[in-house]
Amino acid sequence: MTADFTFPELPLEPVRAGSSVLVTGPGRAASKLARRLSIELDPGQNEGAVLISTNTTGRSLAAEAAASYPDLDLSRIGVVDATGRADVESDTAARIEAVSGTGDLTGMSIDFSILSSALNEDGIDRLRLCVDSLSLLLLYTELRTVVRFTHTLGGRVRATDGFGVFVLDPTMHSPQVEYTLKSICDGAIEIRVADGGYEIRTEGLPGQHEGWQSVDITSA
Amino acid sequence: MERLRVLVADRDEPTRSETAAFVTEEFDADVQTAESVAAASELIETEPPTVLVTGYAFPDGNGLELVELARERNRGCGCILYTHSEAVDTTSFENVIVDFVPKEAPDAEQTLRALIEQTGIEQSQAAHPVPEREQQRLDATEAFAEQTQTEPFRRISRLAADHFGLDSAAIVTIHRDDVGVLTTVGPERTPRLREQSLGAHTLTADQQVVGVEDTRTDPRFADINAIHEAGIVSYLGGTIRDPEGLAVGVLSVYGTEPRTFDAEDRAYLGRLATLAGDLLDGGEQP
Numbered sequence: 001m002t003a004d005f006t007f008p009e010l011p012l013e014p015v016r017a018g019s020s021v022l023v024t025g026p027g028r029a030a031s032k033l034a035r036r037l038s039i040e041l042d043p044g045q046n047e048g049a050v051l052i053s054t055n056t057t058g059r060s061l062a063a064e065a066a067a068s069y070p071d072l073d074l075s076r077i078g079v080v081d082a083t084g085r086a087d088v089e090s091d092t093a094a095r096i097e098a099v100s101g102t103g104d105l106t107g108m109s110i111d112f113s114i115l116s117s118a119l120n121e122d123g124i125d126r127l128r129l130c131v132d133s134l135s136l137l138l139l140y141t142e143l144r145t146v147v148r149f150t151h152t153l154g155g156r157v158r159a160t161d162g163f164g165v166f167v168l169d170p171t172m173h174s175p176q177v178e179y180t181l182k183s184i185c186d187g188a189i190e191i192r193v194a195d196g197g198y199e200i201r202t203e204g205l206p207g208q209h210e211g212w213q214s215v216d217i218t219s220a
Numbered sequence: 221m222e223r224l225r226v227l228v229a230d231r232d233e234p235t236r237s238e239t240a241a242f243v244t245e246e247f248d249a250d251v252q253t254a255e256s257v258a259a260a261s262e263l264i265e266t267e268p269p270t271v272l273v274t275g276y277a278f279p280d281g282n283g284l285e286l287v288e289l290a291r292e293r294n295r296g297c298g299c300i301l302y303t304h305s306e307a308v309d310t311t312s313f314e315n316v317i318v319d320f321v322p323k324e325a326p327d328a329e330q331t332l333r334a335l336i337e338q339t340g341i342e343q344s345q346a347a348h349p350v351p352e353r354e355q356q357r358l359d360a361t362e363a364f365a366e367q368t369q370t371e372p373f374r375r376i377s378r379l380a381a382d383h384f385g386l387d388s389a390a391i392v393t394i395h396r397d398d399v400g401v402l403t404t405v406g407p408e409r410t411p412r413l414r415e416q417s418l419g420a421h422t423l424t425a426d427q428q429v430v431g432v433e434d435t436r437t438d439p440r441f442a443d444i445n446a447i448h449e450a451g452i453v454s455y456l457g458g459t460i461r462d463p464e465g466l467a468v469g470v471l472s473v474y475g476t477e478p479r480t481f482d483a484e485d486r487a488y489l490g491r492l493a494t495l496a497g498d499l500l501d502g503g504e505q506p
Contacts (some may be wrong), residue, residue, distance in 0.1 A: 141315055159334035180440060181472070
């Protein structure tokens with residue numbers, strides 16, 4: 001049986017392999033948390049990560065990851081640059097693919113598969129996926145298409161015993177949109193500002209702490 | 221469970237046969253093959269597959285065209301692009317969404333098998349929410365839809381329509397890709413594709429009863445023409461559960477004007493939906 005995914009630096013208990021979570025919260029906070037969930041790899045499990053980024057170019061994302069995590073082996077990271085700025089000239093070990101723009105969900109699903117396959121070929125056993133963010137995709141395409149996209153990537157995560165993170169800023173959408181996307185994932189993690197810092201709480205993930213927990217997202 | 225229908229399309233003969241043989245060996249499925257977009261299109265039109273496994277480049281088109289056609293004919297069709305990592309041009313196909321398996325990957329067949337299972341059986345490419353225990357729910361729904369004693373359910377629909385002063389109510393069944401109507405009173409308004417269905421969202425809600433004040437402004441339904449063409453503006457739906465707790469149907473009332481539904485409205489429809497579920501357990505008839 002595949003080992004659970006762990007988050008030793010976060011107030012989260014292990015999560016079953018094959019699960020996807022919706023991370024909700026205001027703007028940058030949810031993105032930072034999602035990045036921590038996906039980039040802080042478990043050295044004991046030979047992990048890698050693929051990030052689909054709609055707001056930060058692949059090159060910038062790789063540079064930020066290198067700065068935040070000096071020990072991170074960037075060859076374990078793949079980025080699908082969905083900003084539409086095609087910044088794939090790379091001086092990094094991270095693998096970067098670009099799609100034509102934020103509306104190209106087909107390209108994103110294909111490039112995610114290409115990067116996953118390439119990382120697996122490099123000997124990496126399992127992957128974390130991060131899509132940041134669904135909110136931006138919803139500016140370019142209708143909800144049903146985003147539902148299919150999220151389902152498809154979540155299905156891939158399930159089929160390969162990976163871990164998926166999807167980011168949504170609920171302040172940009174109606175509660176019905178948030179609810180619909182939450183119902184596609186196995187659980188949710190909500191982040192909020194509290195007393196000058198941040199707190200998170202989980203929903204639908206078995207074995208987690210009850211209620212709000214303080215969290216440090218400054219390293220991401 | 222419905223038998224899987226898998227269409228393998230690839231211009232290359234050995235690849236096509238090998239892939240078809242692999243699928244036949246791994247799944248209890250009807251497998252067909254096609255060597256061109258034209259041949260595959262004909263098969264899709266005749267009998268839409270549950271899963272399409274297709275190459276990308278064909279002499280007469282490309283695999284994304286087939287994905288579009290397959291989804292047009294069967295909205296829930298799982299679509300997998302199974303090809304070498306050649307340049308795939310997604311221009312004009314930005315919203316089709318596919319799984320992609322590079323054929324040269326060492327674990328390509330293993331991934332293909334997992335994705336056929338995910339897309340064909342678990343509906344992992346659906347454009348609508350899917351409830352838990354879906355396969356069991358689908359089997360129970362088939363049984364519910366096939367029953368002949370529909371009069372008590374028609375009476376429940378009538379009670380709902382009369383109570384809310386609306387001309388249209390129905391008990392609908394949500395199947396893998398489409399929607400059935402067990403009983404209806406008044407004009408028939410139910411959209412018949414699951415991804416366009418209000419009931420599909422009702423099934424996955426936390427509450428038994430879901431209300432929509434105005435479908436024209438609700439982001440889940442605003443862009444679904446089938447709902448607007450049917451004249452559905454407001455909606456109240458209550459999930460009907462069988463004795464096992466599986467959501468086998470939805471009692472739905474439709475309004476042609478915007479309308480709010482208060483807690484009492486929801487409680488009443490919930491009671492009727494529960495009553496419909498109790499009938500499946502041999503309960504009293506209304």
